[in-house]
Amino acid sequence: MCAKREENVRRPASKEMPLVRKSVVFAAALCSVLVATSCAPGFGRSEASGDGSIAAADTCTSQSLRLSHQWPAARGEDSDFRSQLAEDFSERVSEATDGEVNIKVFANSTLSKPNDQYDAMLAGSIDGAVMPLDYAAGHVPEWSISLMPGLVRSHDEARAWDESEIGEALDRSMLDNELVRLVHVWNAGGIGAQSEPILTPDDVPQGATMRAAGAYVEYMLQDAGAGITSLPSSEIYSAMQTGVLDAAVTSASSFASYRLEELVTSYVSPTQNTFWFMYEPLVLTVGAYEQMCAEQQEAVQQVADELQERAYSDSEADDARVETIFADAGVDVVQMDDAAFEQWLPLARDQWDAYRENVPGGGELMDLAQKNGHGK
Numbered sequence: 001m002c003a004k005r006e007e008n009v010r011r012p013a014s015k016e017m018p019l020v021r022k023s024v025v026f027a028a029a030l031c032s033v034l035v036a037t038s039c040a041p042g043f044g045r046s047e048a049s050g051d052g053s054i055a056a057a058d059t060c061t062s063q064s065l066r067l068s069h070q071w072p073a074a075r076g077e078d079s080d081f082r083s084q085l086a087e088d089f090s091e092r093v094s095e096a097t098d099g100e101v102n103i104k105v106f107a108n109s110t111l112s113k114p115n116d117q118y119d120a121m122l123a124g125s126i127d128g129a130v131m132p133l134d135y136a137a138g139h140v141p142e143w144s145i146s147l148m149p150g151l152v153r154s155h156d157e158a159r160a161w162d163e164s165e166i167g168e169a170l171d172r173s174m175l176d177n178e179l180v181r182l183v184h185v186w187n188a189g190g191i192g193a194q195s196e197p198i199l200t201p202d203d204v205p206q207g208a209t210m211r212a213a214g215a216y217v218e219y220m221l222q223d224a225g226a227g228i229t230s231l232p233s234s235e236i237y238s239a240m241q242t243g244v245l246d247a248a249v250t251s252a253s254s255f256a257s258y259r260l261e262e263l264v265t266s267y268v269s270p271t272q273n274t275f276w277f278m279y280e281p282l283v284l285t286v287g288a289y290e291q292m293c294a295e296q297q298e299a300v301q302q303v304a305d306e307l308q309e310r311a312y313s314d315s316e317a318d319d320a321r322v323e324t325i326f327a328d329a330g331v332d333v334v335q336m337d338d339a340a341f342e343q344w345l346p347l348a349r350d351q352w353d354a355y356r357e358n359v360p361g362g363g364e365l366m367d368l369a370q371k372n373g374h375g376k
Contacts, residue, residue: 052178054286060293063101065127065284070114070234071257073107080257081314082280083107086130089183089282089307096299096324101292103128114232122178123285127288130185132280133170140177141359145366146170147214148277148355150348151375153341155316158277159187166368179283182304185311188319189276190255192264193247194240197334199268200343201225205246210251211236216351217276217299221249223347236260249276252322253315261329269323272335275344283310348375 033123067086074083090103106112112120117129118136134147143153145166152158161167162184174181189212191198195205201224204210210226212218218228229244233254239245240263248260250280252270255261282304289297327333351374356363 008159025206038211054175054297056294056297057291058293060100060296062099063288063291063296065101065103065288066106066111066125067103067128067130067282067284068109068112068117068120068126069130069239070109070117070232071107071254073105079114080253081311081318082187082253083132083257085183085185085307085311085314089303092303092306093300096303097296101296101300109232109234114199114234121283121285124285124287128282128284130280130282132213132278134278136177137215142361142365143170144214144355144359145218145275145362145369146346147217148369149214149220149351150275150341150345151215151316151352151369152186153188153275155188155312157374158279159312160372161369161374164368164372166365166371166374169365169368170223171342174281174283175286177287180286180289181281181283183282183307183311185254185280185282185315187251187278187280187315188270188274189249189250189278190252190270190274190322191247191268192255192260192331193266194264195246195266197266197268197332198247199334199336199340201347202343208246209244210249210296211239211245212249212276213278214276216355217249219354220275220344220347220351223350233258237263240264245247253276254316256318256322256325261326261331264326264331266334267323267326268331269319269326269333269335271319271323272337273341275341275348 067090069082069086071080071083074087086105090105093101093103106126112126114131115135117126117131118139120126121129132147133143137144152161154350171181195208196203198204204221204226205226206225208226209229210221211229211231212221213233218230222228229239231239233250236248236250237258237260240248240260255267292300323333352366356366
């Protein structure tokens with residue numbers, strides 16, 4: 001996983017970046033890789049991974065899988081939608097497989113710390129997760145494109161990303177790195193501060209300590225004058241309470257789940273614009289997936305397909321829900337208009353250039369990301 005950075009973040013030079021283990025630049029020809037007939041439809045490893053397909057077990061046997069996430073356990077209609085998604089996925093998979101595939105959800109980081117979930121999946125201590133893909137960028141540096149400032153600015157752009165070549169490239173990269181993506185999940189980010197609203201780079205209080213998941217978002221905020229402390233969203237409350245943080249950028253849903261309305265005086269809601277969109281898919285490991293027979297894989301995929309549209313709509317609805325929670329709590333709630341968003345773009349573009357330079361294959365992935373207008 002990414003090592004926790006010290007408060008003074010330094011952009012790594014190219015030679016200091018970890019090497020990508022497998023290529024993630026997929027030409028159009030690779031899009032036609034055939035999947036073995038025993039595999040669930042829609043999945044296939046790239047040719048670079050060796051066998052060209054995901055296997056399936058010859059016989060259908062009972063499976064007990066562990067799915068991890070960092071958010072509080074679902075508790076009904078006011079739940080974090082990501083937590084509810086995990087619970088609904090578990091319940092529906094059990095129903096669709098007549099109880100043969102049992103997925104137990106471990107919420108609130110009870111089985112794995114947020115930044116350790118990819119390591120835990122590789123080690124086999126968990127079988128899947130709903131997690132920010134960028135949390136694993138220490139292992140797979142190209143995944144930082146999934147939390148790049150200013151590159152995705154709306155829920156419509158997030159959906160278009162998944163349906164375009166960049167979405168396909170990330171799917172194949174996850175497969176090459178032992179993850180089967182089942183449900184696309186995106187979350188828009190807000191800015192909470194114990195100060196006046198931070199709408200533009202000029203609004204960042206000089207010397208203020210901020211938290212923002214995603215190394216390139218951190219670099220951007222540092223360029224705007226902020227000091228940076230890196231920590232998972234589950235630790236923001238205590239860090240603000242003890243004076244370690246003055247402001248934080250995190251997903252709108254996490255702002256509510258971790259009750260940050262109790263500590264901030266201003267909140268920039270993402271309902272109009274935001275420079276922070278995070279990709280956090282629901283995934284299973286290839287190993288766990290291959291333990292299932294073809295019929296079980298198909299049932300799991302069908303459940304994922306049925307939940308996909310709701311994952312999009314619930315994420316967007318959560319932005320408005322959280323905005324109301326903060327306004328009702330007396331927090332100064334504002335939106336970032338187009339003019340304010342444009343002021344972040346020069347700093348964001350510096351990070352796009354750094355990603356192109358520092359990450360093997362980063363230029364090709366950035367080209368794919370911008371092909372349909374992202375970040376233009």
